Amino acid sequence: MPSPCSSRTCAARRLRPNAGIRSRTTRRRPAVLNSDVQTEPRAARKVAVLGSGSWGTTFAKILADGGADVAMWARRPELAREISQSKRNSDYLPGINLPRSIWASSRLPEVLEGAEQVYVSVPAQSLRENLLIVRELIPADAIVISLMKGVEKGTRFRMSQVIDQELRIGADRVAVVSGPNLALEIAKEQPTAAVVSSQSLETATTVAMTATNPYFRSYVNTDVIGTEFGGVLKNLIAVAIGIVDGVGYGENTKASIITRGLVEMTDFAVAFGGRAETLAGLAGLGDLIATCESSLSRNNTAGRLLGQGYSFSDVVKQMNQTAEGLSSVAPILELALSKGVEMPIVSQVAEVLAGTLDPRDIAPHLTTDPMPQGE
Ligand SMILES: NC(=O)c1ccc[n+]([C@@H]2O[C@H](COP(=O)([O-])OP(=O)(O)OC[C@H]3O[C@@H](n4cnc5c(N)ncnc54)[C@H](O)[C@@H]3O)[C@@H](O)[C@H]2O)c1
Ligand SMILES: O=P(O)(O)OC[C@H](O)CO
Known part of the structure; x- marks a missing residue:
């Protein structure tokens, strides 16, 4: 008999929470070892x-479709009402129906x-002021999880560093999520992967x-530096x-x-303690x-406007x-300078932003450098 509910979301609801993730090891386990696996549904x-x-x-939808009980915080009460009552966020995700179980409020205590x-998914430059409130x-x-892909101007801190500094909950309770994750595609339930990184593999x-959930698969690693910088640096190459x-x-x-950009991203992340293989993964090449x-x-859109001649x-x-x-351009170049990492593409983006380089002159290398280099 065909299932009366065939969408991916329905499939998610039929699954036990957490049933979607299975390591290769688990899959190969002999049946006898599975006999003591908990089968009772849990809260x-x-x-x-x-x-x-x-x-x-979008991330709230991912979590709800994976079986979590999700509360959202919206700054504007009218947006919280739209999400809770109409199950829509028409300004940001036009045409998307949110899971019925999601609710939102502009009052932080009831959400938390x-x-x-x-x-946490607010603009990077507003993270610190928001953490002070919560x-x-x-x-x-x-556990506190950053979904953001920026560095803080002034301190040049990654988002997990700002969280660590303001919340003092210990790095083992902080995680970051990154990967090729264009929100609208995922909100339409197109199959996608991401990586969750924490110093603690358990976290x-x-x-x-x-x-x-059935349309979103999360992998894990413990390279928080490489994972966060991957997300920040691909934005600059996309500009x-x-x-x-x-x-x-x-x-x-x-x-x-793109190819030379990946070299810049990898050199930079490795100089700060990230792993090269992370930059070859979902949080680096994938997102790039x-x-x-x-x-x-x-x-990408902001860059296109600059290329078309807008200031x-x-x-x-x-x-x-x-x-x-x-x-992120300025703090990333300051960090690169502090470690002697060359970032010709990002430097040229900074010059276009400053109005000192004609967009037509941007290239995969510094055009002022006449010497051939090893690839
Ligand atoms: N949109 C994506 O596809 C996507 C995917 C992966 C990661 N990210 C990252 O997620 C983060 C958030 O991006 P987004 O796409 O949701 O941005 P957005 O512009 O769509 O939404 C930002 C939200 O933060 C709110 N906000 C703005 N200023 C604020 C402030 N001072 N305090 C509190 N809230 C404030 C806005 O009202 C809005 O609800 C960024 O770091 C981005 O790089 C975005
Ligand atoms: O819309 P952007 O440029 O912020 O990119 C969104 C995501 O980071 C893509 O993974």
């Missing part, structure tokens, strides 16, 4: 999502009460089991790709910039491909969603 995990923009809302995991409300023992695994697209250059230019190829990307201030005015790359 849904209560999680909170702070930030109701495109990614916060009893949350075992707190997912600090006393986050339940003891909750990463707990989060990955919660953030897994460069947008610029050359806006100028009208073709696939050779873009492929050259998605962001550079998609017109859904805000960073930086015009582009900022036109963007009504967060393009983290624009704020």
